[in-house]
Amino acid sequence: MKTPADIAQRVLGGDLRAAARLMRLVDDGVEDGLLALGEVYKRSRPARSVGVTGSPGTGKSTLIDRLISAYRARGERVGVIAVDPSSALSGGAILGDRLRMQEHALDPGVFVRSLASRGVLGGVSLSTAATLAVFEGLGFERVIVETVGVGQAEVDVARLVEATLVVLAPGLGDDVQALKAGVMEIADLFVVNKSDREGADRTAHEVEAVLRLRPPPSADAEQGPSEPPVLLTSAARGEGIAELLAAIDAFFARLDPSPELARRRRARARLELETMLLAELRLGLAASGPALAEAEQRLAARSSDPSTECRRLLAARGARG
Numbered sequence: 001m002k003t004p005a006d007i008a009q010r011v012l013g014g015d016l017r018a019a020a021r022l023m024r025l026v027d028d029g030v031e032d033g034l035l036a037l038g039e040v041y042k043r044s045r046p047a048r049s050v051g052v053t054g055s056p057g058t059g060k061s062t063l064i065d066r067l068i069s070a071y072r073a074r075g076e077r078v079g080v081i082a083v084d085p086s087s088a089l090s091g092g093a094i095l096g097d098r099l100r101m102q103e104h105a106l107d108p109g110v111f112v113r114s115l116a117s118r119g120v121l122g123g124v125s126l127s128t129a130a131t132l133a134v135f136e137g138l139g140f141e142r143v144i145v146e147t148v149g150v151g152q153a154e155v156d157v158a159r160l161v162e163a164t165l166v167v168l169a170p171g172l173g174d175d176v177q178a179l180k181a182g183v184m185e186i187a188d189l190f191v192v193n194k195s196d197r198e199g200a201d202r203t204a205h206e207v208e209a210v211l212r213l214r215p216p217p218s219a220d221a222e223q224g225p226s227e228p229p230v231l232l233t234s235a236a237r238g239e240g241i242a243e244l245l246a247a248i249d250a251f252f253a254r255l256d257p258s259p260e261l262a263r264r265r266r267a268r269a270r271l272e273l274e275t276m277l278l279a280e281l282r283l284g285l286a287a288s289g290p291a292l293a294e295a296e297q298r299l300a301a302r303s304s305d306p307s308t309e310c311r312r313l314l315a316a317r318g319a320r321g
């Protein structure tokens with residue numbers, strides 16, 4: 001068994017197998033994995049990370065495949081994290097993603113990690129944060145995180161990445177409506193994919209119309225990112241990809257020395273702290289043994305209450321150090 005320092009050293013040296021192993025150790029909640037991850041984290045720099053979100057079928061994976069090729073052509077290494085809560089049920093989506101990205105399967109500059117299960121520590125955010133950190137340890141310049149839908153998981157992932165791209169497609173009617181509900185705040189760029197299909201222009205105009213309804217940015221947001229651009233692509237045909245790449249580059253160029261970047265890095269740090277804290281508590285609870293069983297019994301008998309028992313368990317844990 002390698003020590004945490006060994007594992008970290010290998011990952012930092014660019015060893016992909018060690019990286020895969022570290023991801024598994026962390027997902028399994030293995031202490032050595034967490035120690036190694038900590039070492040990797042301290043000794044690496046943030047990558048340019050992009051979240052790609054949108055309804056199923058809009059073409060996110062196809063688009064990511066194009067982005068990977070474009071980044072590889074520039075000599076940049078790309079880590080992809082495919083977060084797909086539905087795949088545990090269907091089993092189909094992730095396999096589809098794997099097949100689609102197969103072109104890159106033998107390229108050591110590309111690493112695709114699917115997070116179909118949540119790992120013993122819970123929370124997709126924690127797994128995503130950990131995987132992102134491992135990619136950064138490997139020194140990958142780019143990390144792309146694919147998420148489905150517009151739920152809490154997507155909002156959390158948006159707190160981890162430096163830029164968020166929202167993908168829509170014509171004919172998926174409710175999408176523009178859904179925009180109003182949630183993704184508006186997290187989107188840095190909008191992509192209307194399937195521009196080869198009827199109605200793509202109309203969808204783009206609808207997004208622009210919704211954008212115009214937003215309240216004007218406050219004065220102190222002046223340095224932040226400007227109005228998100230709306231781009232048309234056909235991932236299937238490879239059209240609009242160069243423009244998308246340029247828009248992402250322009251976004252990062254604006255973001256780079258700004259207070260907004262510092263704000264985003266701190267938002268990421270907060271989520272990393274929150275998810276790790278919850279994971280630690282969950283592990284601690286599982287390890288509480290008899291104390292946990294006794295607390296459960298007291299609650300079941302209503303001779304105590306959850307708040308009191310939580311404090312008691314935390315205090316006991318604190319005493320153990």
Ligand SMILES: Nc1nc2c(ncn2[C@@H]2O[C@H](COP(=O)(O)OP(=O)(O)O)[C@@H](O)[C@H]2O)c(=O)[nH]1
Pocket residue numbers: 054055056057058059060061062063096193194195196197233234235236237
């Ligand atoms: N017509 C058209 N089809 C596309 C385009 N991009 C992706 N697709 C197709 O849309 C379907 C869903 O694509 P996928 O990338 O899996 O979408 P995801 O669920 O958002 O990841 C697949 O059958 C793709 O081949 C496009 O630009 N035009």
Ligand SMILES: [Mg+2]
Pocket residue numbers: 060061062093097146
């Ligand atoms: Mg997909």
